Amino acid sequence: MASANAFAIFANLGCANSGLSKFKVQFCGRGLSVNCSQSPGFIAAKGSKIREFRLFKSVEVDRFITSDGEDEMSEGFFEAIEELERMAREPSDVLEEMNEKLSARELQLVLVYFSQEGRDSWCALEVFDWLRKENKVDKETMELMVSIMCGWVMKLIERKSDIGDVVALLVDMDCVGLKPSFSMIEKVISLYWETGEKDGAVLFVKEVLRRGIAYSDDNREEHKGGPIGYLAWKMVAEGNYKDAVNLVIDMRECGLKPEMYSYLIAMTAVVKELNEVAKALRKLKGFTKAGLIAELDAENTGLVEKYQADLLDAGVRLSNWVMQEGGPSLYGIVHERLLAMYVCSGRGAEAERQLWEMKLVGKEADKDLYDIVLAICASQKEAGAIGRLLTRMEVTSALRKKKTLSWLLRGYLKGGHFDDAAETVIKMLDLGLCPEFLDRAAVLQGLRRRIQQSETLETYLKLCRRLSEASLIGPCMVYLHLKKHKLWIMKML
Template identity: 75%
Template sequence: MASAQGIVSLTRLCFAVKRQRFIGRKGFSAQSCARVFPIICKHQKPNLVVAKSSKVRDFRVFNSVQLDQFLTSDDEDEMGEGFFEAIEELERMAREPSDVLGEMNDRLTARELQLVLVYFSQEGRDSWCALEVFEWLRKENRVDKETMELMVSIMCSWVKKLIEGEHDIGDVVDLLVESDCVGLKPSFSMMEKVISLYWEMGEKEKAVLFVKEVLKRGITYLEEDDTDGHKGGPTGYLAWKMMVEGNYRDSVTFVIHLRESGLKPEVYSYLIAMTAVVKELNELAKALRKLKGFARAGLVAEFDTENIGLIEKYQSDLIADGVQLSNWVIEEGSSSLHGVVHERLLAMYICSGHGLEAERQLWEMKLVGKEADADLYDIVLAICASQKEANAIGRLLTGTDVSSSLRKKKSLSWLLRGYIKGGHFDDAAETVIKMLDLGLHPEFLDRAAVLQGLRKRIQQSGCVDTYLKLCKRLSDSNLIGPCLLYLFIKKYKLWIIKTL
C-alpha cells in the first residue's frame, strides 16, 4: 500500500511554498497541515524529477502500493501521451494542479485520472498532489464509485504506514481530519481499519486512545449500512471487538468510562455494552452452576457468607451498569430502539434470575410493539415459579386456557420445573395433577423429580398426604408402576390403611 511517508515528497521549504495556496480554505490551515505532513515526510527525500514515459510505465511494479483491484495488465496500454504530459506538468509544480488538469481535461480519460492518483500516491512521490487531484476530480463531478474506492484504499494505506511506523495517535487522527479538506470524509470503514490495525498488532490500549481522540475532536464520518450487525461507530466497534474476545466486563467499562468522562459515544455502543452485560451475567451463572455441582460432589467447599455476598455484589453491579446504559439509550436514541432496550434488559434479568423484573420487561416490550417470543414467557414463568411469585405466575398463565394443547403443555412443564427448582413440591404436585386433568402427561423425569422431592420431605416431616394424592392420580392415569406403590405401602402401611 502507499507509504504514509509518501504523502509529501518535498522538503520543508517546498512544503511551505506549496501549502500557501490552502490558507483560508474552509476547515483547513497551513498550521493544521504542519501537524501531520512534516512528521510523515521527515525521512523523505525531495523528488522533483521530470517524469519520462519509460519511468512512468515502471510505476506498476512499485512495492509500496498494493492496488491490484484497480490496476490491470492493460493499464500501460491505456496511458496516452496526455497522461505522461499531465504527470510531467504536475511534477514541475509550476502551476496549480487544478489549472493543469482543467487545461488537459478533455485529453484525460477517467482511467488515466485514476492512474494519476496512483502515481502520486507512491512512496517517493508528492502524495499531497494525489489529494489535490482528488479534490479537483470531486469539484468537476468526476469521482465515480471506483475512483472513490481507489482514494479510500490509498488513504487506508497511508494510515496503515503511520500505525506500523509507530507514529503518535494524534498523527493518525490528524490525517483523517485533513482528508476531509479535500472532500474525502472519513468513512466508518476507515475508522474500523485503524482500530483493527491497532488490535491485530496487540496495541489494544492505543485502540482505546484512538477512539478517545476521535470523540474529543468530534470527528464525523460517513454512516454505512449496518450489514455486519456490529457497526455504528468507533466506540461500538471497539466495544464489539472486546466482546468477541470474551472481555465482556472490559467492554462495558470502556463504554461507560467514555460517557462519564464527558465524551459522547454513539448510541449504538450502549446497546453493544448491554449485550456484553448479558454475556457476562450468563457466564457468571454458568460458573456458579458448575461450582455448586462441585460443592455437591464434595470437590470444593460450600460458599460461605462472604463469598455469597461478593457474588451478589458483582451481579448487582453488572445489572446497575446495564440499567444505566439502557437509560442513556432511551435519553439519546430514537424511540425505535426502546424495544431493543427492553429486550436486552429482559435477557439481563433472566440470566440473573430476577423473575419480577424480567416479567416487567415482557410487558414493556409488548407496550412498545415488540412482542417477546412465547418461549421467553415460559422461561420467565419458570423463574417466577422457582421464587413462588404467585401474582406474576397468574399473569403469565393468562391466555394458556385458549392456547393449543402443545403450547399449554410446554408452558405448564416450565411452570412445573420452576417449582421443582425452587423446592416447592406441593405446588409442583398440584401442577402435575392439573396437567393430568387437562389430558396432558408430564415428562417422566419431571414426575420422578416431584415424587423424589416429596419422599425427602416425608423423611423430614412425616407428612404423606400430598405424596399419596399424587401417587393415586398417577396410578389412575397408568403413569406409575405397582412396584413403587408397593415400596411405599411397605414403609408407610399404617398411614395408608388409615387414608384408604
C-alpha cells in the first residue's frame, strides 16, 4: 500500500433521538491510503458467517478520535488492517491473534477504516461482533458503530434503494448484537420522514411487520410502542390527521396487526380532524353572516355531513378493535376518545352515553365536559339527556349551578329554542342566580323576533315581568297592535 500522512472521515449524520455523539476521525500513520473526496460507493463483499452483506457508502463522522494522543499507529494496527483486507482468514481469528498488539482506540479505528467507501463493510460488522463477544464494546465504541450504521441507512435512503435492503441492514445489526439505546426502527422511520420519503416510511413499516422483526423499547408502557404507532404519531405531529387514521386502518386490513398504541393515536387523529372540520364550519358561518360568501347549498352540506360520519365510523371501528384486543385498563381511554369525537361533531345523545360509559369503568369525566354535552343536547332539544344531566346539578354549589344553567341556556339559544331559553332564565332567577347580561339580551331579542306567535308573546311578557321584578330591567311599556281591529294596546310591566 502507498504511504499517507493522514486521512480523515467527516459526516453529518443527524442521528435524532439516538443521543449519539458525532465523531471526526483523524490519525497519522504509514501504510494506508484513503481517498475521501470521491463520490461514495462500495465494492462487493465476500460471504461471511453472518450472511453476505451489502456494501454501503462511506461513513463520515465529526468528533476527534486520536490514537491515545500518539501521532502514529502501532505496527500491529497496520498488520491487522493488511491481514483483514487479504480475507485469507476469518476476522475473529486475525483479531484474536493480534489482540495484545492493538489498543482500544486502534480497534475503533479498524471499525472506521472498514466503514469507508471502497472498503469491505462486512468486515466492520465482523470486527464489532468480535469486540462484543470479547466484552470490548464500551459506550464510545457503541456510539461509533451506531453512527456508522445510521450513515449506511441514510445513504440507502438517499439513493432510494430497495426497502428490503434497509430492513436487511437492521437484521445484520441485530445479528452482531448492536443494541443502541434508542429504537433503530424509529430512527429509520425518522430518516425517511426527514428526507421527504413518506411513502418509503410506510413501505418500510409494512416490510418490518411482514418479516416479523422484533421491536422493543424499554421506556414505553406495555400497551404502547411499535412502528405503526410511531409513524402515525409522526403524521399527527405534522397535522396529517386523516392520513394517520387511514394508515392504521389499512395496516389492520392488510393483516399486519397494529399495536394498541397505534389505535389510540388514530383515535386521537379522528378527534383532531373532526375539530378541524368544526373550526372550518364556524369560519364559514362567520363569513356567511358577514355577507362575504353564500351559504352552503344542500349538496355541499351533505358532503360535509358524510365526511364527518365517515370519520366517526372510523373512530368507532378503532375503538372496537381496542375493546377486542386490549385490556380493561384501556376502556376508560377509549370512551374518553369517543366522547371527544361526538362532542366535536355535535352528537349530543351519543356524547351523553359516553359520559356514563366512562363513569361505569371508573373514569370520571371533567365537570366542564358534562356542561358542554348538556349544551349540545339543549341545542338539539334532547329532553331525556337534558333531564339526566341536570340531576347532577342538584348537589352542586350555587356557582356550579349558575355555570351549568348558563351552558344550558346558551345551548337553547344556539338551537333557536327561545321559549326553553326563557324558562331557563326564569329558573335561574328562582334559584337566586343572575344570568349574564348578554344571555338575557339574546333571549329577549330572540323572543321579540317571533312575538307574532301567541305562545311566544305570553313567554315574552312573563320573562319581562320576571326580569323587572329582579331589577334586571327597568319599567317597560309593551305596545301591541291588533291589525284586524286597527287597535293599539299598551301595557306597563
